[in-house]
Amino acid sequence: MTSIRDRAAIIGIGQTEFSKQIGKTEHRVACEAIAGAIADAGLTPKDIDGIVRYDIETNTELAILYSLGIPHLRFFAGVTSGGGAVCGTLVLAAMAVATGQATNVVCFRARNRGKGSVSGSGKFGGGRPWEKTAALLTDAYQYHIPFGLVTPAQEMAMIYRRHMHEYGTTTEHFGMVAVTQRAHAARNPHAVMRQPITLGDHQRSRWIAEPLRLLDCCLETDGACAVVVTAAERARDAPRRPAYILAGAQAEGPIHIQLADYFEHRREATGGRAVAAQLYAMAGVTPGDIDAAMFYDHFSPAVLLSLEDYGFCAPGESGPFVVDGNIAWPSGRLPVNTHGGSLSEAFIHGYNHILEGVRQIRGTSACQVRDAELVLVTSSNTDPTGAVILRR
Amino acid sequence: MSDDSPSRPSAGTTIPLPVPTPDNAGFWEACRHHELRLQYCARCGAVRHPPRPTCPQCVSFDFEWRRASGRGIVYTFTIVHGPTLAAFQASAPYNVVVIQLVEGPFFVSNLVGCSADRITVGMPVEVVFEDVSDTVTLPKFRPAVA
Numbered sequence: 001m002t003s004i005r006d007r008a009a010i011i012g013i014g015q016t017e018f019s020k021q022i023g024k025t026e027h028r029v030a031c032e033a034i035a036g037a038i039a040d041a042g043l044t045p046k047d048i049d050g051i052v053r054y055d056i057e058t059n060t061e062l063a064i065l066y067s068l069g070i071p072h073l074r075f076f077a078g079v080t081s082g083g084g085a086v087c088g089t090l091v092l093a094a095m096a097v098a099t100g101q102a103t104n105v106v107c108f109r110a111r112n113r114g115k116g117s118v119s120g121s122g123k124f125g126g127g128r129p130w131e132k133t134a135a136l137l138t139d140a141y142q143y144h145i146p147f148g149l150v151t152p153a154q155e156m157a158m159i160y161r162r163h164m165h166e167y168g169t170t171t172e173h174f175g176m177v178a179v180t181q182r183a184h185a186a187r188n189p190h191a192v193m194r195q196p197i198t199l200g201d202h203q204r205s206r207w208i209a210e211p212l213r214l215l216d217c218c219l220e221t222d223g224a225c226a227v228v229v230t231a232a233e234r235a236r237d238a239p240r241r242p243a244y245i246l247a248g249a250q251a252e253g254p255i256h257i258q259l260a261d262y263f264e265h266r267r268e269a270t271g272g273r274a275v276a277a278q279l280y281a282m283a284g285v286t287p288g289d290i291d292a293a294m295f296y297d298h299f300s301p302a303v304l305l306s307l308e309d310y311g312f313c314a315p316g317e318s319g320p321f322v323v324d325g326n327i328a329w330p331s332g333r334l335p336v337n338t339h340g341g342s343l344s345e346a347f348i349h350g351y352n353h354i355l356e357g358v359r360q361i362r363g364t365s366a367c368q369v370r371d372a373e374l375v376l377v378t379s380s381n382t383d384p385t386g387a388v389i390l391r392r
Numbered sequence: 393m394s395d396d397s398p399s400r401p402s403a404g405t406t407i408p409l410p411v412p413t414p415d416n417a418g419f420w421e422a423c424r425h426h427e428l429r430l431q432y433c434a435r436c437g438a439v440r441h442p443p444r445p446t447c448p449q450c451v452s453f454d455f456e457w458r459r460a461s462g463r464g465i466v467y468t469f470t471i472v473h474g475p476t477l478a479a480f481q482a483s484a485p486y487n488v489v490v491i492q493l494v495e496g497p498f499f500v501s502n503l504v505g506c507s508a509d510r511i512t513v514g515m516p517v518e519v520v521f522e523d524v525s526d527t528v529t530l531p532k533f534r535p536a537v538a
Binding site: 128130131133134135136137138140141142143144145146147148149150151154157158159161162165206207208209210211212 | 406407408409410411413442467468469470471472473474475476477480483485486488490499500501502513524528530532
């Protein structure tokens, strides 16, 4: 049976600076990141014939073509969702280059999230989408927004409260994720937040939506990240060490962040577990083989649930697993979000996690895991979702 | 995305309200009459919420509305401090709860007549109705009278 196993590789990465207000348009930051990724791959825009983006991305393929002088595309696609899209872009790009539908595919995410930033138009054109909630609700939002359940923090708070109830997880467990990732970010020159924090700082930070505090929440960042994906046989000629996509998977299950239909099913039915099963089967590896993980972390407890769903610890054991230092670089069993993640490096809708995964494979991370050979990168762990395993 | 149209006015300081569709009017109209109704498959009898045109169990398009007990438990909850939508910020901190009805389906709602420190997962609740405009009534819940 054909598969994308080991058929494609990331040969170029690019990014802008990350800041709270970058003072550039979303289009400009997209172009900067993509141009950087193409140059890093040793290519020119003339070599690019595919683009994959999030479907909520405001930069269209056409806009990218015009600005970068890409002659024409043979392959273009958008992946549904925001944080649920991240790794799905790599899955699609790998399918395209493995089947000859494209030769070199750019995947990217550009987002100006800060207040007062120069953003695109429409609900998803930068800023906070929920602040643009319509006055009249015709879709499934009508079952929760009228009750004041509006933001991702509020929606996810419901899921985390339930985890606390079922397993005894505590907000101190959340806090140790934030503290650990900030320690990683302190070494990362790209990180927006580099000042170390303590568990006390976490516990004193203000409530956003209980049980989530400010220091449990991701940053709101301006910036962009991009990669270039090519076929594995071509990747050997790239100027930098390729990060081969050993395996990739997507899943759409019933556990969407949007709560209206959420609880018809237990959270364990989420796509994360389905993705993990597909991913490890395709890769032929087990969780114990993974050297580092870049988990989507819009909120710190998302890391806890991902540790469980991807098989690094049993359900309910993620809190103690983190408190015992297992996700901390360099000594932990599984260093997690070694760039600081969305909590401390930047919130580029998870795309900076892919770049950090590539840096770990290249050996260039500021928190380099020695001889890292296999790195797990995940999309947001509700539905839809996805993940890849990168290999050296 | 479906609601990305720039022509639609945003909520601002008014609470966004539901607009019934042919698929769910039976639910919202019953709320206006202070009655909680659930959608049942007319073929296999399965209950579902939120309303939708098909039964996810048997894919029948035939359904009926039945009066619900209005009783359930708090399955999970949050206390919102903000930031949140401007229309709700003045009410913060406020609760939002997920209710599991005794019939099975889950509801996002608010618990009224109960301070935040008294809300616990598993507490029994019952429905009350809040008329929020001339045309819209929202089902809310209060601690059940023992």
